[in-house]
Amino acid sequence: MIAEKTTQAFQWTYNENDQEFALHGSLRPQNAEELSGCISELEHSVANVSGKFYVNVRRLVRMNNVAFQAFACKILDLVHGRSDLNVHVTTSSVVGWATRKFAVLETMSDKITVSEYDSEFYPGQSFVEDSEFIHVLRTQTKLTWHHEKDLLRKHGLKPGMQVADICCGIGDFAVLMQKEFSPDRLVALDHSKSSLDYARQVAADFGIKGIDYVFGDAADMLLEDDQFDFVTCRHSLQVFDRPELILKELFRICKPGGRVYVSNEKNSHCLGEPRGESIQWTYNEVAKLWHHFDMDIEIGPKSRRLMLEGGFEDVTIGSFMVTSTDGDPQGFADVIASWKNLFAGKMASERGDDAAFVERFAKGFDDHIFAALHPKGYAGWPIWVASGRKPL
Amino acid sequence: MDYANGGIEMPATSEGSLPRPDLPQMLQMDLDIGDFCSNWAHCDLLSAYLARMVSHNRLDSLLFSNLYSSALNELLETVFRVHGKSGKLECSVRRRDGLDRIELVFPADEETFRVYREAIEKLSGGNAEKLYLEALFTEDEPDASLGLLELGVDYGARLSIDRTADGRMCLVAELALEDEKE
Numbered sequence: 001m002i003a004e005k006t007t008q009a010f011q012w013t014y015n016e017n018d019q020e021f022a023l024h025g026s027l028r029p030q031n032a033e034e035l036s037g038c039i040s041e042l043e044h045s046v047a048n049v050s051g052k053f054y055v056n057v058r059r060l061v062r063m064n065n066v067a068f069q070a071f072a073c074k075i076l077d078l079v080h081g082r083s084d085l086n087v088h089v090t091t092s093s094v095v096g097w098a099t100r101k102f103a104v105l106e107t108m109s110d111k112i113t114v115s116e117y118d119s120e121f122y123p124g125q126s127f128v129e130d131s132e133f134i135h136v137l138r139t140q141t142k143l144t145w146h147h148e149k150d151l152l153r154k155h156g157l158k159p160g161m162q163v164a165d166i167c168c169g170i171g172d173f174a175v176l177m178q179k180e181f182s183p184d185r186l187v188a189l190d191h192s193k194s195s196l197d198y199a200r201q202v203a204a205d206f207g208i209k210g211i212d213y214v215f216g217d218a219a220d221m222l223l224e225d226d227q228f229d230f231v232t233c234r235h236s237l238q239v240f241d242r243p244e245l246i247l248k249e250l251f252r253i254c255k256p257g258g259r260v261y262v263s264n265e266k267n268s269h270c271l272g273e274p275r276g277e278s279i280q281w282t283y284n285e286v287a288k289l290w291h292h293f294d295m296d297i298e299i300g301p302k303s304r305r306l307m308l309e310g311g312f313e314d315v316t317i318g319s320f321m322v323t324s325t326d327g328d329p330q331g332f333a334d335v336i337a338s339w340k341n342l343f344a345g346k347m348a349s350e351r352g353d354d355a356a357f358v359e360r361f362a363k364g365f366d367d368h369i370f371a372a373l374h375p376k377g378y379a380g381w382p383i384w385v386a387s388g389r390k391p392l
Numbered sequence: 393m394d395y396a397n398g399g400i401e402m403p404a405t406s407e408g409s410l411p412r413p414d415l416p417q418m419l420q421m422d423l424d425i426g427d428f429c430s431n432w433a434h435c436d437l438l439s440a441y442l443a444r445m446v447s448h449n450r451l452d453s454l455l456f457s458n459l460y461s462s463a464l465n466e467l468l469e470t471v472f473r474v475h476g477k478s479g480k481l482e483c484s485v486r487r488r489d490g491l492d493r494i495e496l497v498f499p500a501d502e503e504t505f506r507v508y509r510e511a512i513e514k515l516s517g518g519n520a521e522k523l524y525l526e527a528l529f530t531e532d533e534p535d536a537s538l539g540l541l542e543l544g545v546d547y548g549a550r551l552s553i554d555r556t557a558d559g560r561m562c563l564v565a566e567l568a569l570e571d572e573k574e
Contacts, residue, residue: 026436028436028469030432061458062461062465064469065469065539066534069529072529073531094454096456096569104525104528107525108525187453212453213452215452215454
């Protein structure tokens with residue numbers, strides 16, 4: 001259902017399967033009567049529920065006290081009037097006021113619980129937030145920037161544009177774009193507070209000004225529609241279980257006529273010689289491992305289809321290979337070593353892999369490093385880059 | 393602005409007390425109170441616009457804007473509901489470092505001024521949080537002071553009111569919305 005006023009719009013949905021009533025958008029009515037349709041739907045939804053009833057306000061961006069009072073009193077009425085009912089409210093830390101405001105409900109009844117939905121946004125979040133991973137992320141950016149600096153131009157990035165880097169991670173790519181392309185505005189968004197802290201610190205240490213690092217959920221950003229000439233999102237669709245949701249948001253914040261630029265991998269195409277067979281086996285297993293955690297590290301060549309299905313036009317796609325012969329074989333080897341630590345370490349362990357598998361799995365990474373550092377060897381890591389224009 | 397006799401000041405409910413330096417002004421919007429009150433959506437429009445304007449250089453512009461808009465909207469909604477008959481509404485926003493000040497000057501007769509004074513007095517007592525919760529969960533229509541109570545209790549805002557030289561009143565909210573450790 002959608003209710004719209006001059007400047008405010010809110011929606012509500014009910015998922016019977018999850019017993020979850022969700023509120024989205026902006027709720028600043030003048031009178032509680034304006035919410036009567038939504039409140040009636042809430043009552044209707046809860047009528048057939050016993051046990052736990054979920055109220056999801058993660059995507060509720062604004063709410064005044066009129067609206068809060070109406071919903072809060074209704075929730076209290078429900079738990080007071082129904083002995084078989086408990087209510088759980090889920091908020092998001094992205095919306096600054098929400099958790100504090102709804103937390104008062106817990107003080108009014110022990111049948112109401114409130115929690116902040118956060119760490120489970122993305123399946124890979126806990127892996128990539130590991131602070132030990134920062135060094136390898138910086139090295140990865142250094143290796144890919146060597147190629148992307150020119151590719152960004154070919155895909156339409158020009159100086160003076162309004163640019164957003166979504167899923168900016170530790171923010172180093174945003175810094176490089178700022179230096180190279182001098183955008184008029186550069187917003188860099190990520191859902192890792194620790195990564196953003198690091199990004200802000202690096203920008204301050206390097207005297208970089210003009211990058212607006214913001215906390216947010218890429219699948220539902222607070223950024224307004226049609227704002228940016230060029231939107232980048234690198235190596236990130238592959239860590240989401242529903243990449244089309246992210247792409248929809250990238251489309252939304254992009255200006256009509258602007259372009260969205262995504263880069264992704266197809267890890268099973270990593271290669272090296274000598275010891276090519278072992279390397280290939282291991283990277284095929286990497287794809288399976290990521291799939292186990294609901295992530296698709298093979299998404300690279302699928303980017304074109306995703307963009308076309310997402311409504312983009314003039315979609316262009318290509319690939320480049322980061323190799324050990326780009327000038328920094330040790331940097332390349334360091335990246336592979338960190339993959340080994342993460343994939344054959346924490347991730348394999350969490351999947352419950354046995355020692356024999358892990359030994360063979362790890363050997364492929366060692367062989368990739370061997371190929372990268374071998375005087376006559378060659379090692380590669382392919383990356384697909386796609387961009388599409390939002391129709392005018 | 394005349395902060396002379398009669399000014400009521402409320403210490404922040406959070407620990408410590410915010411300083412009151414003369415904060416540089418960033419923006420001011422003036423409009424007729426009748427025009428402002430002709431459409432409820434003006435509260436949302438003004439708060440969203442001003443929040444966006446003053447948030448660009450904060451540590452996290454989106455988070456700050458969201459909080460600032462919420463706080464300013466409650467102030468504007470309060471003024472929308474409780475104000476004098478005619479005159480000009482001035483909304484100015486000021487800042488120094490992490491301290492933001494919102495000043496709303498608007499027409500107010502004695503009854504209007506009394507409503508604000510009583511709301512702020514509630515905050516200066518030791519049971520502000522209890523009063524806030526009572527106002528929040530009342531069965532009746534929301535009290536006009538609810539937004540101010542929320543700002544004091546939930547946002548740790550320091551609120552004050554005063555009469556201006558031209559007979560209007562000034563409602564001031566000082567807020568520290570951004571945790572410097574973030």
